[in-house]
Amino acid sequence: MPTSSLLALLFGYFCGAIPFGLLLTRMAGTADLRAIGSGNIGATNVLRTGRKDLAAATLLLDALKGAAAVLIVAYGAPGIPPLVAAVGAFLGHVFPFWLKFKGGKGVATFLGTLLALDWRAGLVFMALWLIVAVVTRYSSLSALIASAATPIALLLLGRFDVALLYTLLAALLWFMHRANILRLVNGTETKIGRSA
Numbered sequence: 626m627p628t629s630s631l632l633a634l635l636f637g638y639f640c641g642a643i644p645f646g647l648l649l650t651r652m653a654g655t656a657d658l659r660a661i662g663s664g665n666i667g668a669t670n671v672l673r674t675g676r677k678d679l680a681a682a683t684l685l686l687d688a689l690k691g692a693a694a695v696l697i698v699a700y701g702a703p704g705i706p707p708l709v710a711a712v713g714a715f716l717g718h719v720f721p722f723w724l725k726f727k728g729g730k731g732v733a734t735f736l737g738t739l740l741a742l743d744w745r746a747g748l749v750f751m752a753l754w755l756i757v758a759v760v761t762r763y764s765s766l767s768a769l770i771a772s773a774a775t776p777i778a779l780l781l782l783g784r785f786d787v788a789l790l791y792t793l794l795a796a797l798l799w800f801m802h803r804a805n806i807l808r809l810v811n812g813t814e815t816k817i818g819r820s821a
Contacts, residue, residue: 633698633705637713640694641734642721645686646671649679659727663804667729669764672817684733690714691737699741708790711738715794719801730801732768735794739775742787749778762816765805772798 646666650658655674658666662673668684691714698710718734720726740747750771757767772795779788799806808814 629702629705630709633702633707633709634713636698637694637710637715638717639713640690640710641714641717641719642723642728643686643690643717644721644724644728645690646679646683646729647724649682649686650674650676653679655679664727665729666724668733669817687718687729687733688737688740691718691734692741693737695738695741707742708787711742711790712794714738715797719797730768731794731798732772735772735775735798739791743779743782743784745782746775746778746784746787746791750775758817763809763814764817765802765814766809769799769802769806 644666646668647658650656650671653676655676658664658670658674662670664670668680668687671683672680674680691711694710694714695707698705699707715731715734715738717728719728719731721728736747736750739750753771753774754767757770758764761767772791775795776788776792779785779791805814
């Protein structure tokens with residue numbers, strides 16, 4: 626990998642590795658996010674603290690850090706594929722080194738990078754997520770269906786370069802949701818608005 630691309634990957638990683646959920650809940654004086662619910666540092670687990678405002682802020686910031694990584698590389702370092710920064714941001718969120726590589730499941734950051742690369746596909750993701758969430762009230766199922774549909778949406782939009790990347794990222798997102806998938810199959814998955 627060229628040095629410039631490696632730097633873009635690392636930049637994306639460090640952006641993605643900022644644990645906003647953990648930082649916001651600590652500043653608010655709530656319980657250690659990793660000791661409640663799923664132990665995850667993402668917005669869904671932040672919601673289990675009872676702080677909807679912190680959950681919304683976490684969701685927004687986790688998406689923005691992914692988008693920022695992509696856009697900064699795209700406009701600040703011409704010639705370097707912003708896809709490299711997208712990969713870095715996603716991996717940084719899922720595997721942050723300062724949390725012993727135990728981060729979030731990557732949904733918001735997945736969306737943020739997607740919006741920065743092709744906002745149309747990002748809107749498709751959000752629409753599907755919302756529809757499934759309203760119908761089923763399962764955040765995990767919403768993310769799984771929306772992420773699986775993302776490569777298809779990108780292909781239909783003619784973004785063949787991005788579609789391959791998001792096939793791989795969606796596969797990793799599904800892997801991170803493997804426990805949720807098992808609970809969905811068993812009928813024990815927690816619905817939105819209920820405590821774990």
